[in-house]
């Protein structure tokens with residue numbers, strides 16, 4: 001038995017058989033690889049391959065001495081070098097049923113928005129150039145007009161994301177002063193956006209009022225003092241306090257703020273622009289403006305269905321102050337974002353168009369029959385492939401039991417935490433491997449498919465699988481299931 005510290009005879013032999021980095025790089029098989037990636041990268045890759053093997057040998061792993069020849073080692077070096085240049089960001093299929101899935105990139109852009117991004121990327125543009133005057137212009141101007149037209153706000157500004165929008169508002173109006181927030185609204189979103197932390201980095205002083213479940217207008221009233229700069233209302237996007245609750249609506253808050261000369265800011269989170277029955281209870285930008293909020297912030301890539309962005313609308317004087325703050329420069333959006341956002345917002349001019357062209361809205365409003373048909377299409381395609389494979393091998397057992405079931409999907413993106421949308425799923429129960437193994441294999445297919453596991457079944461939710469992706473889901477699943485019948489693909 002090899003000792004824990006001293007390598008045994010077999011290990012010593014293996015270590016001696018390892019070539020040096022220099023010897024490995026000179027392997028004849030690597031000539032083409034050096035030509036492709038350059039000698040520096042290949043030397044680095046050779047070093048990491050040898051180090052990895054040395055560690056494996058010392059750890060007592062079973063290693064075939066034949067694998068240490070120049071051929072197999074050269075192949076490992078080539079693979080390691082190639083992996084450095086492989087894109088790490090990969091398209092995948094979202095079969096989770098969570099529509100605005102932050103970990104999976106939130107919103108898929110509308111075709112119009114994709115085209116606009118490509119155009120903006122491929123050419124110079126009048127990004128900050130006024131074509132009429134022939135001199136410097138402002139990048140904000142490209143997007144202000146349409147946001148103002150759609151929301152009815154006096155002015156608008158777009159920054160990198162909604163977290164930046166909130167930070168900017170706090171820095172411009174609350175720095176060194178007091179900002180009053182209800183204890184029921186001290187939210188954390190996505191693990192890193194926490195109202196108290198954002199407040200601290202803006203150097204605004206947080207003044208908490210009320211309790212977790214009840215905050216009244218009188219609580220705000222009592223807390224307003226000479227140092228109060230802002231009443232901040234935060235939409236509790238990803239949770240709901242139920243039971244004995246009381247919160248102060250934005251119109252009461254705005255009334256109080258205006259009476260006492262304090263700015264009222266409403267962080268809406270998702271921000272809804274379109275009339276969607278499914279989203280009835282999510283606060284809309286129009287409602288917040290009508291209620292009298294001075295400044296409203298919301299995300300571009302949540303329920304709006306556009307690119308990552310933070311949209312700020314509100315009273316002209318406040319928006320101008322925000323535009324002029326040095327921090328706004330550090331949060332400015334890129335031309336591709338502006339192009340995608342403009343194209344997405346253009347679709348909102350005709351609400352029925354927004355519902356069909358913007359994937360996030362289309363997924364949220366897709367009729368039951370269409371969802372069921374897509375789940376059945378997945379199941380039928382999969383059964384056909386599996387039956388074919390079982391027949392060809394003369395085997396009786398199928399690799400999985402396939403079904404179609406009703407299920408519920410979620411909006412995601414921290415919107416409507418309790419809302420469950422009725423959906424249809426294709427369910428897969430593998431016979432020869434565990435459902436966790438199946439899920440793991442599906443993360444390795446090209447493209448990967450991410451489903452959800454429920455009661456030992458893998459569920460593929462039709463709501464978030466794009467209509468053109470059904471074939472790819474079937475191919476990925478049959479590949480993942482067939483791997484267990486010994487036929488490696």
Ligand SMILES: *Cc1c(COP(=O)(O)O)cnc(C)c1O
Pocket residue numbers: 161162163164166189193234235236237238267268269270298299300309310413414
């Ligand atoms: C999502 C959310 C944010 C953060 O928005 P990002 O666009 O992810 O930066 C801030 N506030 C609320 C209420 C949210 O729901």
